[in-house]
Amino acid sequence: MKTKNLLGVLLLFTFTFISCDKEDEEGRKITDYKEYVLTVASEMKPGVIWSEGRDYLKEVYPVKKENAEGWDALGGIGGFEFENGYEYRIKISETSYLDYSMGQPAWTEHELLEVISKEKKASEGLPKHFIPEAFYKDKFLPKYRYAVEVDNKEVIEEDLKNNSILPLDYHYFYYGNSEGPKWLAIKDDTNVLGPGLIKRTNKAQEEFPEVYQILPPEGQVNGFMEWSFLDEEGNETGYPSFDVFLGYSAKSREAGVTSNLFYLYKDLTAHYKSKYPDAGVKAVVVSYAIEKN
Incomplete structure (x- = not known):
């Protein structure tokens, strides 16, 4: 009987000790x-x-x-x-x-x-960014597409291939800031565009050029804007503005929650009519799909 009582006390003590120890671990x-x-x-x-x-x-x-x-x-x-x-x-x-x-x-x-x-004072020796290559390697590169309606298609398409508005070997970033959304493009540690502010203007789809219909976004779309790329003080830059479709890739599981792709569009019809007046240009559209980071 005494042995059983002793075992019971030992078991109770062990259980209490383990419980207390577990509570300490969870705190x-x-x-x-x-x-x-x-x-x-x-x-x-x-x-x-x-x-x-x-x-x-x-x-x-x-x-x-x-x-x-x-x-x-x-x-x-x-x-x-x-x-x-x-x-x-x-x-x-x-x-x-x-x-x-x-x-x-x-x-x-x-x-x-x-x-x-x-x-x-202006601090000296600052790097342009603190973004490791592992964060953006093989990611955040723009997917470049274009569509043309033109008599001399070969000439215009060759020009589009060789003269992209956005550098295709840069990684593009969109991130939040107390002053508003910001943009940044990185090729490597030394070749950097930006950072700067993005001026966003809401638009209705009807305000976009009809010519965009020849090159529809590849994913689902849930918003429309115009983006202008400013410097960090909010001043205008030499970078062109874009019409933007906010959307999702076809593989996205978050449809209806938050956009994960930005489709940047530009109507270049007038530009190519002026550049190649004898090419029979009717419509030229370019698009850049940029992944949200």
């Missing part, structure tokens, strides 16, 4: 904490951050730790009010957490502790 834990000083550059740059199991493109802070040579990217600093055009020295805390009840169980948060200095 939020601080796994690391440190404080250090950073230099924050005078302008933000496009970069990639990891959140909730995937990579996101957004504007990040170029930062440099004391005695470091190059700039690194930091996605966010709690409590830090950044003003463009000023270089900062700040003290921050870095806290690492672990919580198995969260979708992303391990994460790190950065909080402002002190602004040491704020100097109006």
Whole structure:
């Protein structure tokens, strides 16, 4: 009898210990904490951050730790009010957490502790972006199509092949910003177009040129706009504007939720009538399908 009672007590103790240990594992834990000083550059740059199991493109802070040579990217600093055009020295805390009840169980948060200095200057040696090649390799390239109605088709099609409006070897990005949507095109670390702002104007389909009917979008469409590509200050650039169909690829499983493709269209009929007056040009349309990142 005493042996049975002893076994019961031991089992109860073991169960209680395991339950408490499990609760500790499921609770939020601080796994690391440190404080250090950073230099924050005078302008933000496009970069990639990891959140909730995937990579996101957004504007990040170029930062440099004391005695470091190059700039690194930091996605966010709690409590830090950044003003463009000023270089900062700040003290921050870095806290690492672990919580198995969260979708992303391990994460790190950065909080402002002190602004040491704020100097109006242009930071030197900044990279054009913090987007690793692995993020865009073999992706976000424009799918170029065109359609023509013309007597001398060979001449016009050869010109279209050799004179695309958009460079076809660049990777194109669309991402959100507090000032509005932004655009960026990257060939590699040194060949970059932008970034800049996108001026979006809603349109009805009836406002688009009828000539687009000879080259319909390949996917489903749920919106219509005109896009103008501005610089970061909102000034006009030399880049042409496009009519845009917002839509989904034929393989998309998210139809009716959010657009995952932008179909950029341009009516070049007048341009080619002027360039080749004897070619019998009736209609020329180009389209670029760009994947949303």
